[in-house]
Amino acid sequence: MQFASKEEERYYYEQVASQKEFLTWYKRQDLPNYPKPSVAVDIITLRYNRELKKVEVLLVQRNKNPWRNKWALVGGFLQPYEDLKEAGIRKIKEETNLALKKEQFKLLSPWSSPKRDPRGWVISCPLLVELSPKDETVDLSAEAHKYHYHWYALAELSEVDFASDHGQILSYALETLTTRLQTQGLSAMEQLLGVFTMKDLQVILEQLLNKKIHYSNLKRTFQDQLELAAPPRLKKHVGRTPAYFKVKK
Incomplete structure (x- = not known):
């Protein structure tokens, strides 16, 4: 024509x-x-280490350029016609052998600075994952990757040498979680909490909010959001078993 x-x-x-x-x-x-940007997912994987009483994030030390030897969030590029959460499920499975579901991923705002990656124009779409107690023991022996993984406590992150802007993305994700905690209550971190004691709740809040929380105020502050729960299977417990709770639906 x-x-x-x-x-x-x-x-x-x-x-x-x-x-x-x-x-x-x-x-x-x-x-x-x-011009077409590449799109990647970067996954902020959080767990509460009940033995050490620490909130931790999973990082991987890169063994190749760019950013060789620096620490990064688990993640990677989208495959053709793959949605963001599908990519998150695939990358977590490939790199940790952990099978997660779409509803466990919370999509955060994208990071789109055109110069954030020296390989080219790469838009990062962060995904926040809170591992429940049944998922928190992650198998890091996946054969597909020979990277060095480590669970970092939140208090240790200031000493980490991050790849690219991953430290900023992680800080942003934690700030988003604490904002949702203040606006939505404990439902914002229901997966992370699982079944918990009031002492667990105190420790988690103190580490996320980076401030002292008075134990005596906890139950009164959150009483409308809690319901009693059966205690988890404990390896060994000396003395009286504390009360356990879960977030009320």
């Missing part, structure tokens, strides 16, 4: 032609004119 001008051609395909005709034209004519 011949057109007198580019404007006439565009008008025809956008406002007269069928959608099938438009898409054929668009992929040939317009689509190549738009």
Whole structure:
């Protein structure tokens, strides 16, 4: 089909032609004119280490460029026509052998600085995952990757040499979690808490909020959000078993 001008051609395909005709034209004519960023997921994986009484985040030490020997969030590039949470499920499974579900991933705002990655234009879409007690023992022996993994306590993160902007992404994710905690209550970290004692709750809040929490105020502050729960199976417990709670639905 011949057109007198580019404007006439565009008008025809956008406002007269069928959608099938438009898409054929668009992929040939317009689509190549738009630079394409790569899209990656970076996964903030949190757990509460009940033995050490610490909130921890999973990091991996890169063994190749870029950022060789620096510490990064678990993640990677999307495959064609894969949605963000599907990519998160795949990368966690590949790198830790942990099988998670879509509802365990919370999508955070993307990081889109065009110079954040020396390989090119890469947009990072952070995903926050709170491991429940049944998931918190992660198998880090996946054969597909020979990276060095480590669970870092929140108090240790200031000493970590991060890859790219991953330290900033992690700080942003923790700030988002604490903001949701203040606006949504304990439901914002229901997975992380699992079944817990009031002492567990005190420790987790102190480490997330980075401030002292008075134990005596906890139950009164959160009493409307708690319900009694059966104690988990304990390896060994000396003395009286404390009361256990879960977040009320």
